[in-house]
Amino acid sequence: MAFGRLERNPGAQPMSEINMTPLIDVMLVLLVIFLITAPLMASSLKLDLPKSEAGAPSDAPAFVALAIDAQGRLFLGEQALDAAQERSTLAQRAREAARRDPTTEVQLRADSRVPYGRVAEVLGWVQEAGLTRIGFVTEAPAVPAAR
Secondary structure, eight states: OOSSOOOOOOOOOOOOSOOOHHHHHHHHHHHHHHHHHGGGSOOSOOOOOOBOSSOOOOOOSSEEEEEEOTTOOEEETTEEOOTTTHHHHHHHHHHHHHHHOTTOEEEEEEOTTSOHHHHHHHHHHHHHHTOOEEEEOOBOOOOOOOO
């Protein structure tokens, strides 16, 4: 018999671990949001397009997207063409597009700093390949805020 000593269970000890479940849930939600929005982001090719009020978007069902950046490099869609073989590669792809659909439109985005001679050269290559519908992509000028 022990006097003055009663068996006591020690009280609840504080938890020393972090509950990871809410953190993992938040990270998974952010991952899903990123996966959904990543393809919706604008094109990665940054161009300073000329401004024009006359331009209207084209509803061409079939088109070939061409871009010329400020250094004069040529892009077919988002893929850069090799400088040594850009004429033959562009002509081949344009001929294939013209064979599939002769009304295919070429949508040309050229940086405003590109010399007109380079633009005319690329247009000549496309026309030689058989595509004659050509559209110039521009940006609408900024509308001044009303006061």
